[in-house]
Amino acid sequence: MPDAKLLIIYHSQTGNTEQMAHQVLRGAQEVEEVEIRFKRALEADLDDLLWSDGIIIGSPENFGYMSGAVKDFLDRTYYPAQNKFFNKPYGIFISCENDGSGAVYNIQRIAKGYPLKQVIDPVICKGEVTQEYLDKCHELGMTLAAGLSMSIY
Secondary structure, eight states: OOOOEEEEEEEEEESSHHOOOHHHHHHHTTOTTTEEEEEEETTOOOHHHHSEEEEEEEOOOTBBBOOOOHHHHHHHHHHHTTOOSEEEEEEEEEESSSSHHHHHHHHHHHHHHHHHOOOOOOOOEESOOHHHHHHHHHHHHHHHHHHHTOOOO
């Protein structure tokens, strides 16, 4: 029976971030000891966040920022989550046309307030979603899930 719980949330309009999200999920599923909730950001809620031992957030970069749906999830859960957990591990994956740094920076800024603890470098897919980026997403999911299962974080 799984001991660790991983929440994967994402938003996608064009399908790029969704492709990446499914690879994150496949990587995480390789770790049998982890139970996973995989949700679109608008469908995820506080109960999902509190249920999890770690979270992976996926977003396109829109106008140098995270998607509105990911921001909405963070807005809806931020204050109710206060003082309910400390330093929950997280990872980020971003699809973008520019450099992705704006989306990463703003997610990191908000994550500090929960507080969440970034335990793995972000995956930033610039332009077309290639197999190289999909492999990195797979590794992101597998690495965070494995770390949770071994209580590393």
